[in-house]
Amino acid sequence: MESHKDCEINAPHSMGTTIIGVTYNGGVVLGADSRTSTGVYVANRASDKITQLTDNVYLCRSGSAADSQTVSDYVRYFLHQHTIQLGQPATVKVAANLVRLLSYSNKNMLQTGMIIGGWDKYEGGKIFGVPLGGTLLELPFTIGVANSISSLVPTFFASLCGSVTCNEKLVNSLQVHLLAVIICSGSTYLYGFFDQAWKEGMTQEEAEQLVVKAVSLAIARDGASGGVVRTVTINSEGVTRKYYPEDKLPRWHEELEPQNSLLDMLSSSSPEPMVS
Template sequence: MDLEMNLNAPHSMGTTIIGVTYNGGVVLGADSRTSTGMYVANRASDKITQLTDNVYVCRSGSAADSQLVSDYVRYFLHQHTIQLGQSATSKVAANLIRLLSYNNKNMLETGLIVGGWDKYEGGKIYAIPLGGTLIEQPFAIG
């Protein structure tokens, strides 16, 4: 049995993330451990990222990939708000993540759950697994 740890391996979150809709909105949850193989790199990692005032994303998979996708989407949504004068919906955020994930599916190792509330559709949950498929569900686990 090989007990050597490869400390140069990419950080993998080995994550549990969940999103659930209810009558008044959305609840998102995630564990807080980031690991590289058997080595725990961070026991207090924040895997839920705010994209807009009402839209958040739960990140799993490669920490670097999921942070990069979240940062790009947050930037695009900020530009959307400036240009249109109103906040983007959770569906817009989920579609941006889907486009980035699908167009880079051979390079990204991340699965995401987008959850948010808007005045048009209420609370929504969207799962975007590896490969960039967009799935709207009342709940999602990743």
């Protein structure tokens, strides 16, 4: 029974996630894994976390799936109205500021971090990060690795409220700050990797390979990330989506090829020795 209790099947869906945005010489590349989790239960192994906002702007979602979907729907609607009124597509910065405004205005309720990337004729390829709280960061590359921690929060507050008197406002406030600290805890190794691997003036192929390699590394190390890798490349020529199944991803040293078991060897007519 304890294992069922820990599974948290009814916990909120989380894009327990690795999302990445990288600029290169001519555009941007966005990448994400595809695992959606509910507590420790994998609810979806092939979700698409890169959402289209306009023809030239896309958004990577992490944290609460419901929150990030709602924010992206509102931003898409406002950008559509903006395009109709001005008669031209919105810039990447306009889209990023709309995401920031919605995130900041609802920072006590939202549990999501997002990356906005795209290309426009005024500033070229741009990447913006909007973490929890609504800060807007323009960077050459942005990383967000969100751990699925919804099952940890009730335990934390149960231990906290055992020693002090907790009201609802205090719990909500502390929960938001706890999430703000933990949601990107898994990105430490990726930031070190990017500090070494990222360089200015990369080609499109180099940027795409970097994103795929980084997401693969996060999948190998982060239990909240998994599935396939999806990328979106945006430049002056348009948008290109790519999909990398698990067998096409880079392999790491601990991911060994499966070997025959002893039972397989005994049942085989010509058993082969096990490889150590």
